[in-house]
Amino acid sequence: MTTQFLNIKKLNKSTRYNIVTVGSILIAYAICMYMINAGNMSNLLQNLLVAMCYYGIMAVSLNLTVGILGQLSLGHAGFMCIGAFTGAFFSKIMINTMDNVIIRFTLAILIGAAMAGLFGVIIGIVVLRLRGDYLAIVTLAFGEIIKNVLNVLYIGYDSRGIHFSMKDTASLNLEEGGMVIVKGAQGISGTPRNATFTIGVALLIITYLIIVNLVNSRSGRAIMAIRDNHIAAESVGIDITKYKILAFSISAALAGVAGVLYSHNIATVQSTKFGYNTSILILVFVVLGGMGNLRGSMIAAILLTVLPEYLRFMRDYRMLIYAIVLIVMMIFNWAPIFINWRKNHSLKDAFNNILKKIVKAKKEA
Amino acid sequence: MEMLSVKNIGISFGGLHAVDSFSITINKGELYGLIGPNGAGKTTVFNLLTGVYKPDIGQIFLDGENITGRSTIEINKAGIARTFQNIRLFKNMSVLDNVKCGLHNDYKYSSFSGIFRLPSYFKTEKIMNERAYEILEVFGLEKEAKILSSNLPYGKQRKLEIARALATNPKLLLLDEPAAGMNPSETEELMDTISLVRKQYDVTILLIEHDMKLVSGICEKIFVLNFGIELANGLPQDVLNDPEVIKAYLGE
Ligand SMILES: Nc1ncnc2c1ncn2[C@@H]1O[C@H](COP(=O)(O)OP(=O)(O)O)[C@@H](O)[C@H]1O
Numbered sequence A: 001m002t003t004q005f006l007n008i009k010k011l012n013k014s015t016r017y018n019i020v021t022v023g024s025i026l027i028a029y030a031i032c033m034y035m036i037n038a039g040n041m042s043n044l045l046q047n048l049l050v051a052m053c054y055y056g057i058m059a060v061s062l063n064l065t066v067g068i069l070g071q072l073s074l075g076h077a078g079f080m081c082i083g084a085f086t087g088a089f090f091s092k093i094m095i096n097t098m099d100n101v102i103i104r105f106t107l108a109i110l111i112g113a114a115m116a117g118l119f120g121v122i123i124g125i126v127v128l129r130l131r132g133d134y135l136a137i138v139t140l141a142f143g144e145i146i147k148n149v150l151n152v153l154y155i156g157y158d159s160r161g162i163h164f165s166m167k168d169t170a171s172l173n174l175e176e177g178g179m180v181i182v183k184g185a186q187g188i189s190g191t192p193r194n195a196t197f198t199i200g201v202a203l204l205i206i207t208y209l210i211i212v213n214l215v216n217s218r219s220g221r222a223i224m225a226i227r228d229n230h231i232a233a234e235s236v237g238i239d240i241t242k243y244k245i246l247a248f249s250i251s252a253a254l255a256g257v258a259g260v261l262y263s264h265n266i267a268t269v270q271s272t273k274f275g276y277n278t279s280i281l282i283l284v285f286v287v288l289g290g291m292g293n294l295r296g297s298m299i300a301a302i303l304l305t306v307l308p309e310y311l312r313f314m315r316d317y318r319m320l321i322y323a324i325v326l327i328v329m330m331i332f333n334w335a336p337i338f339i340n341w342r343k344n345h346s347l348k349d350a351f352n353n354i355l356k357k358i359v360k361a362k363k364e365a
Numbered sequence B: 001m002e003m004l005s006v007k008n009i010g011i012s013f014g015g016l017h018a019v020d021s022f023s024i025t026i027n028k029g030e031l032y033g034l035i036g037p038n039g040a041g042k043t044t045v046f047n048l049l050t051g052v053y054k055p056d057i058g059q060i061f062l063d064g065e066n067i068t069g070r071s072t073i074e075i076n077k078a079g080i081a082r083t084f085q086n087i088r089l090f091k092n093m094s095v096l097d098n099v100k101c102g103l104h105n106d107y108k109y110s111s112f113s114g115i116f117r118l119p120s121y122f123k124t125e126k127i128m129n130e131r132a133y134e135i136l137e138v139f140g141l142e143k144e145a146k147i148l149s150s151n152l153p154y155g156k157q158r159k160l161e162i163a164r165a166l167a168t169n170p171k172l173l174l175l176d177e178p179a180a181g182m183n184p185s186e187t188e189e190l191m192d193t194i195s196l197v198r199k200q201y202d203v204t205i206l207l208i209e210h211d212m213k214l215v216s217g218i219c220e221k222i223f224v225l226n227f228g229i230e231l232a233n234g235l236p237q238d239v240l241n242d243p244e245v246i247k248a249y250l251g252e
C-alpha cells in the first residue's frame, strides 16, 4: 500500500494530472451522495445533478473541437440533439422487449453516440475544409438544420416496421396498435428515466479519460499540430483531413452521449432545446474554463449550470447578474494579475503539499 | 547515384515568373547550397519541391521516383522534409512533442489503442521517446525537451525545426535559411551541426542561404538563382568568382 502510494511521484505529469482530476470528481460525487443520504441537499440542487454531468460532458467534448483541434464550432447542441433523440427512440421501442435496464441503457448510450458520431463524420467532411468564421457559421447552420428537421419529424412503428413522415401523425399510416414515438414539435415523451447522478458521473469521467488519453497520444499530437500550424503539420506528413474529422466526430459522439443522458433524465425531449443558444452556452463554458483546458471546462460547466438556478430569486435581474458573473470570471481567468495570483495560490500546490506531508508521516511511522 | 533530379520546373504568379525552367541534380549524400538575392525564387523552389505549389511545367524525381504534382503529405512520405524561412513550430506543444510529430508516420498505433491505453500504446510511445531524445541530443536540445517550443530562444527554435524535419527520416532535407537571425558564433555552430547530421543520418541536403560566403564553407556545390533563373551552378570557388554572380549581388 505504502509503496503504491509513493509511486504517485514517479508517474508522469499527465497521469498525475488525470488522477487528481478524476479523484476530485469522485470526492465531489461522494460529498453529494453523503448530503443526499443525510437529507442535507436542497431539491433544487438535487434536480441539477444530472444536468451538471451532461453539460460537463458537452463542455469537455466541445473543447476537443475548439481547444484541441482549434476549430470554432457553433453547432455542438445539434449532436446532443441527435444523441438525445436516437437514445430515447431506442429505449422506447425496446422498453417491452429488453427487461434489463442496465443493458438497455448502455445500448441506448452507445447507439446515441454512434449516430451523433456518424453525423459528425458526415458534417465534418462537408465543413472542415472551411476555416475560422466560415466554419463557425456553417456549423451554426447545421445545428439549426438538425433542430428544425427533428422539429417536424414524425416516427412511428408497428408490426411492419418503422415509418417516417415530415407532415403529421396520420400520414405515418400506422396499423391498429402501432405506436407513434417521435411526435414532431412535441418530441419524444415517456422515455424511461434511467439517467442517475451516478451514471452521469461515470459518463463524465469516461468522457474526460477518452479525450485526455486521445490528446496524449499519437493522434492527439497530430490534432494539436494541425491546430498550431497546419502547413508544418503537412510538411511532416500528418494527414490533416483525417485527423480533423477524427477529432470532430469523437467530439460529436461524446455530445451524443450527453444527449442520451439528457433525454433519459426528463419526461419529454423536444428539439427546440438544442438551438444555437445551447451551443453558445456550451462554448461559453469552454472559453471560460480555458481553451484546451479540460478540467476548466468541467468546472465552468458545473458552476454555470448551478448559478442561474440560485439566481432565480433575483427575478428580472437574473440574467443581468449572470452576465456580470461571466465577465468577472473572464477577467479572473485571463488578467495577468490573476493568473499570477492563481499560480501562487494553486490548489495543485496545496494538494501536493498535503500529499508530501502524508508521505512524510508514513515514512516516519 | 541521383537523389533528386529536377527537370525544367517553373511556376508563375499572375505573370511573374517566380521560378523559370529550374533544373538541378543532387547526388546522394551531397550538400548543395541554393543562393541568390532576396526575391530570387529560392523559397518558391522549396515550395515546388514539397508540393505546396504544383509546378506549371517540368518534373521532379526523388530517388528515381516521379513525385511531380503529389501532395505535401505524400511527398514527405516519399522522403523530402523541410524547414521554413519564417519558423513554423507547433508553438503550444513541448519540444519533445514537436519531434514526435515528425515520427508520426514511422511509428504507428491506432487512435483506439491510444484512447484505451492498449499495450501497443506504451510500447510505441517508449520507442518514440527514445528516438526523439536521440535526435534532440544531436542538436543539444535534450535538456529543453519538456518545455514549450515557443519558450525556446530563437536559435534553438531553428534547430528544433531541423530536428523535427529529420525525425521524418527523410532522404532529402531542405533547409530554408537555417541561420537567419543568428549571430556569427551561433551560425558557425549550426553549420557544424548540419555537417554532423549529414554524416550521422546519411541524408542529402539542399540549403538556402542568403549570405553566399557562409555556404561556401560547407557546401560541395552551389546553385545561384536570380529572378527565377539559373545564374550559375558548380563548385563554390568557381561560382563565387563568376562575374555575373558578383554583379547580381552587388546590384542588390
Ligand atoms: N504565393 C505567391 N503569390 C504571389 N507571388 C509569390 C508567391 N510566392 C512567391 N511569390 C513571389 O515570387 C518571388 C520569389 O519569392 P521567394 O521564392 O520567396 O524568394 P526568395 O526566397 O528567393 O527570397 C517574389 O517576387 C515573391 O513575391
Ligand SMILES: [Mg+2]
Binding pocket: B042, B043, B044, B085
Ligand atoms: Mg525565401
